[in-house]
Amino acid sequence: MASIALVNTALLAVLLAVPFLFDMFFAYQIGLYLIYGIAAQGIGYLWGRAGILPLGQAMFFGLSAYACAIILLHVDGLGLQILLLLCVLISAGLLALVIASLIFKGRADSGPFFSLITLALVMICEQVAGTATGVTGGFNGLSGFGTIAGLDQFGGFYYVIVLAVVLSTVALMVLDRLPAGLVSRAVADNEQRLQLLGFRTHIVKGAAFALAAVLAGLAGILFANHQGIVTPTSTGFLLSANLVIWTAVGGRYHVLGPLLGAVLIGYLSSELRDSFLYWEVLLACLFILVVLKAPGGLADLVSASLSRFLPAKTAIVRQSDNVPPTGFDGGAKAVRFDGVRVRAGRVRILNGVDYTTPDKGIVCIIGPNGAGKTSLLNSITGGLPVSGGSISLRGETIANRPPHMALRSGIGRKLQVPSVFQSLTVSENLSLAMLAGRAAPGDFFLPSALGWGSGQLDEMLSTRGFPLAETLDDPASALAQGHRQFLELAMTIAAEPPVLLLDEPCAGLSPDETHLMTRLVKRFQEQNDGLILLIEHDMSIVKSLSNQVMVLHQGEVLAQGTYEEISANPAVQNVYSGGTK
């Protein structure tokens, strides 16, 4: 938090010095681009953190500006005006939530839809603003209203803008250091993993959009006061596009980047547009260059040179006291498959799987390549729609549910190709996993929740030979493939799910690592007294781990029993040939 205080004190000092170093008219001009900068900061958060590009933020900007103009024109009394303006901001956030739920609910990877729909919405808004003359004043817009509290547009109002800029910067920087900010970054990185940790990702994306909408709304309100006129262009596509360009050039991964982009590029544009004929072409080329060569924008370059003057980021310290329990049902864990059929187009993947797992222990699922093993686990966690039959846990049907529901029923999942949050550090990956199944909504705003630990996680991290203890502050992308297997295992068991689905956890591991992995899996099962379904090709691992073996062949259960029974089964010998590591 020390770096936030330092950066914002410096920002405040620079902005307060502007009227003294230059003059009040220059401060007025810069004020407009600081206002745009607040809207751009919202885009930076949505695009840079949550990974979704909005193309219509001027919709919230313009609608709030119009609403502010109407309030200032028709409502008397400062208190009531402020109350109504707060309602405008809340409405902007709620409108964003409604749009987000329509776009994101039930769909992962809906980023391109989101961009196109927000683009269409802003075009509609501009059209309506131009034609609904009775409300908006048509193309002439609304004018003739003063600033709130009668502040001087060319004087005192600049300080209101500075206050808003510093507040939005502090808020976004603090958010970045909270679990809520970490979850936003995680959704951009690996939505599927976040869902398998039990997070409703459509709510995460909707919340980020609502925040960006509130910031755009705040900017719109400031704009109406600053300009004294609101026209359809303030809710148009061109402003939306400019906000995106300023955000990209300034740097979408840093809170100050969009502000820098808006002030620098926006102000230069207004100054050079008339005197330099090809300014727009130059700006377009700059945008393309940044997108291709420097996706972090100017802020990345600046922060690289300033980083040595800022206090170092503090490492996450983990503690297990006062950490909420996961609260999973300690009852029966047997998973029951009744005639489960799965198809993808014309491909029949599972052809009527009938099988009931034991209540606890390790079940190894084996079978030749393409037998349907991964698909069987996908049908449990919602990755593949089940077209016939049913899957149940404790009598509750669990097939055909959204993926985030699996962990909520106590089912953890490790995927075949290790699935972690590559852009986050190992520690941050573990923090997200510790939040899974434990965090109440309020916990996402508690910095201490990032340091939640558990006895089992501690024990795993301190196990001799466990490869992650020395790399906690490294990004997961820097880990070797095998080490990512251990990270994903640690993340999956952090939530202590009573049912654990492991898809080839030993793939790509050395013999020593394989030995460690099997020891960890066995220990987790014993400590939790739960059920583990584990897909494995290596028969020596199957032999050492399994309490029961299930053989899948061509989408059906070929045999089940102990390792010895399965090894002696002629039908299995006929179709299945396993290797050893």
Ligand SMILES: Nc1ncnc2c1ncn2[C@@H]1O[C@H](COP(=O)(O)OP(=O)(O)OP(=O)(O)O)[C@@H](O)[C@H]1O
């Ligand atoms: N979404 C899908 N669309 C089309 N075909 C699919 C889909 N998912 C799986 N399949 C096909 O279903 C069959 C079973 O695949 P699955 O990955 O479940 O097999 P597996 O037993 O896990 O194989 P492996 O041991 O190689 O991982 C394969 O032929 C695969 O190509």
